[in-house]
Amino acid sequence: xxxxxPILTTAQMIAAxxxxxxxxxxxxxxxxxxxxxxAEAAYLYAGKMPILILVGPGNNGGDGYVxxxxxxxxxxxxxxxxxxxxxxDAAKWARDQWEGDVETLSEETKSAPLLxxxxxxxxxxRGLEDIVVLILSRLATEAHVRVACDLPSGxxxxxxxxxxxxPDFDLTVTFGALKPCHRLFPASHKCGRVVLADxxxxxxxxxxxxxxxxxxxxxxxxxxxxxxxxxxxAGTMPGAIxxxxxxxxxxxxxxxxxxxxxxxxxxxSAIVQTDTAEINDQRIGxxxxxxxMGNLPQVLTMALTSHVPKVIDADGIxxxxxxxxxxxxxxxxxxxxxxxxxxxGRLEGSKADRALEAARRSGAVVVYKGPDTVVAADDGxxxxxxxxPAWLASAGTGDVLAGMIAAMRARALDxxxxxxxxxxxxxRAAEIAGPSMIADDLIAAIPKxxxxxxx
Numbered sequence: 001x002x003x004x005x006p007i008l009t010t011a012q013m014i015a016a017x018x019x020x021x022x023x024x025x026x027x028x029x030x031x032x033x034x035x036x037x038x039a040e041a042a043y044l045y046a047g048k049m050p051i052l053i054l055v056g057p058g059n060n061g062g063d064g065y066v067x068x069x070x071x072x073x074x075x076x077x078x079x080x081x082x083x084x085x086x087x088x089d090a091a092k093w094a095r096d097q098w099e100g101d102v103e104t105l106s107e108e109t110k111s112a113p114l115l116x117x118x119x120x121x122x123x124x125x126r127g128l129e130d131i132v133v134l135i136l137s138r139l140a141t142e143a144h145v146r147v148a149c150d151l152p153s154g155x156x157x158x159x160x161x162x163x164x165x166x167p168d169f170d171l172t173v174t175f176g177a178l179k180p181c182h183r184l185f186p187a188s189h190k191c192g193r194v195v196l197a198d199x200x201x202x203x204x205x206x207x208x209x210x211x212x213x214x215x216x217x218x219x220x221x222x223x224x225x226x227x228x229x230x231x232x233x234a235g236t237m238p239g240a241i242x243x244x245x246x247x248x249x250x251x252x253x254x255x256x257x258x259x260x261x262x263x264x265x266x267x268x269s270a271i272v273q274t275d276t277a278e279i280n281d282q283r284i285g286x287x288x289x290x291x292x293m294g295n296l297p298q299v300l301t302m303a304l305t306s307h308v309p310k311v312i313d314a315d316g317i318x319x320x321x322x323x324x325x326x327x328x329x330x331x332x333x334x335x336x337x338x339x340x341x342x343x344x345g346r347l348e349g350s351k352a353d354r355a356l357e358a359a360r361r362s363g364a365v366v367v368y369k370g371p372d373t374v375v376a377a378d379d380g381x382x383x384x385x386x387x388x389p390a391w392l393a394s395a396g397t398g399d400v401l402a403g404m405i406a407a408m409r410a411r412a413l414d415x416x417x418x419x420x421x422x423x424x425x426x427x428r429a430a431e432i433a434g435p436s437m438i439a440d441d442l443i444a445a446i447p448k449x450x451x452x453x454x455x
Contacts, residue, residue: 005196007207007384008177010122010157016176016201027090030199031059034175035066035094037197038149041173042067042116043074046145050077052112054105054136056119056153057084062091063149063175064118065098072100079112081105083119083132107135111142117169118149122157122179127164140167148172151181152190159350160184160372171195177203180352183384185372207352210375210383213421215252215411215453227254228285228410230403231277231308233299234260235315240292240399243439244313245271247403248288250446251425253410284308285410290316290334291399304329309409312364313402317343323362332415334367334402352382365415367405369398373423377416385423389430396439401426404446425449 008016021027042051053068055061061082068078081103086092095102103109117136120128128136136153140146146169151157154164160181172191174182181187182194218227230248234241242264249256249271257272258264264273279287279302289303290313297319303310309330312320317339320326326333335343340354344361347354355368355376366376373385404426408418425446430437432445 004211005209006177006203006205007180007183007209007382008203008205009180012205013122013176013179016203020201025200028093030201031062031090031094032066033199034150034197035063036070037175037199038063038067038116038118038147038173039070039074041171041195041197042114042147043071043076045147045171046114048074048076049114049145050079050112051114051116052079052081052109052139052143053116054119054139055080055082057087057091058121058123059088059091060118060121060149061086062088062094063121064116065091065094067116067118067149068100069098079103081109105132105135107131109135109139111139113144114147115139115143115145116147116149117153119153121150124153124156124163128154133164137165137167140169146170146192148191150174151179152187155181155187155190157181158352160187162186162190166190168192173197175199176201177205178209178384180207180350180384183209183372183386184351184374185370188372188387206380207382207384210385210420210424213408213417213424213453215421222254224254225283227252228407228412229253229255229257229281229283230286230288230406230410231279231281231284232256232258232288232291232403232406233279233293233303234258234264235292235296235299236294237292238262238264239266240314240396242267242292243396243399243443244288244291244403244406247400247443247446248407248410250443251404251407251422252450253285253407279303279306280308282308285412286311286406288313288402288406290314291402293319309415311402311406311409314339314398323358323364326362326364328363330415331362331364332367332405332409332419333362333364334369334398334405336369336398340368352376352384356380356382365419367401367419367423369401375416375419375423381416383416383420383423386427388427389435391435391437392426392430394438397426397430397442400439400442425453428452
């Protein structure tokens with residue numbers, strides 16, 4: 001699937017580690033690799049800055065002891081403050097390898113310029129004790145650089161929920177695979193930069209971070225239809241469909257046309273406006289409906305009679321009513337939270353779980369938008385977007401994304417890959433456009449975003 005950084009749940013990570021152990025790799029070897037990777041990342045990030053490592057009683061704390069040993073070998077001044085004695089055999093082993101002092105973590109613990117949090121990892125099921133929250137918050141505030149081991153303490157690994165207040169970290173070093181919390185809000189915005197270290201486990205998964213798409217180069221004999229025809233259906237608000245159509249054109253569609261009964265101002269001449277085009281034209285690579293549709297459910301009904309692939313956004317989602325209407329439509333739907341709940345109801349589980357259940361119920365690819373956008377397919381594939389720039393929360397950016405997805409789909413990517421490619425490009429275009437952008441600026445940045453993609 002798109003992306004090369006797998007994402008594993010807690011149960012999957014435990015199973016992957018156990019598989020490695022059963023194949024002959026000692027748990028201490030896995031811990032040694034993790035701690036060494038943590039030390040290397042912290043050293044490369046901050047140099048010989050004096051470090052305070054907070055260690056918990058489990059294997060996360062064991063990683064911290066190993067990291068301390070490796071950092072000390074680099075000549076880095078290291079202190080360790082422990083929440084308690086190690087409990088697991090591997091953590092006890094790691095503690096025995098450390099030749100320095102171990103302080104007791106308390107309200108009197110002095111800070112250091114670099115703080116490494118190795119208190120609790122993926123197994124956390126409840127929030128930290130209040131006193132620990134206060135101590136961690138103070139030490140994080142007083143540090144110049146904050147690094148988390150595997151994930152910030154206080155985070156629920158599978159959901160991204162904060163079980164107790166979590167400081168902001170500059171860097172998170174995780175092992176074997178990313179965890180859902182690294183890409184699910186609110187935890188994703190507490191992790192800072194996320195570094196993935198290989199510790200020798202098989203992290204095969206249908207879940208992954210959405211990475212740079214792989215787009216086929218144009219063939220020498222390409223023409224406008226082979227590059228992809230996007231056909232958009234206008235409604236009561238022409239500005240929205242204009243944004244979507246322009247985004248589709250800038251995203252590489254060979255031909256974009258808009259069905260409209262009245263001329264839409266501001267559309268470039270390259271985008272054809274028509275009131276006679278056939279929506280079952282087999283040359284259509286993707287049909288786009290919803291942006292600016294307004295209260296015209298008949299437009300959606302007409303779109304659902306077409307046999308071509310389609311993207312359904314905005315008002316189109318609102319007027320669907322029943323996810324079963326998507327069955328057999330070869331559709332991609334792009335709901336934000338409110339639209340998702342109107343269409344699918346209040347589903348249980350994490351955002352990842354909800355997205356997959358929605359895809360299963362509808363048979364559609366679901367782009368569940370937000371500060372932690374995920375893309376789900378009914379075959380179990382799940383893509384997690386990089387944290388989105390906050391300035392994407394402005395009018396029209398969703399219309400732009402819908403047009404970009406339609407262009408990728410028209411370029412003959414399958415629905416899931418098309419959605420993932422567009423989500424990645426949308427985020428990079430926003431970074432290029434900058435904090436003061438409006439939707440038109442986002443469209444203008446699409447060609448630069450596309451230039452980042454290796455053909």
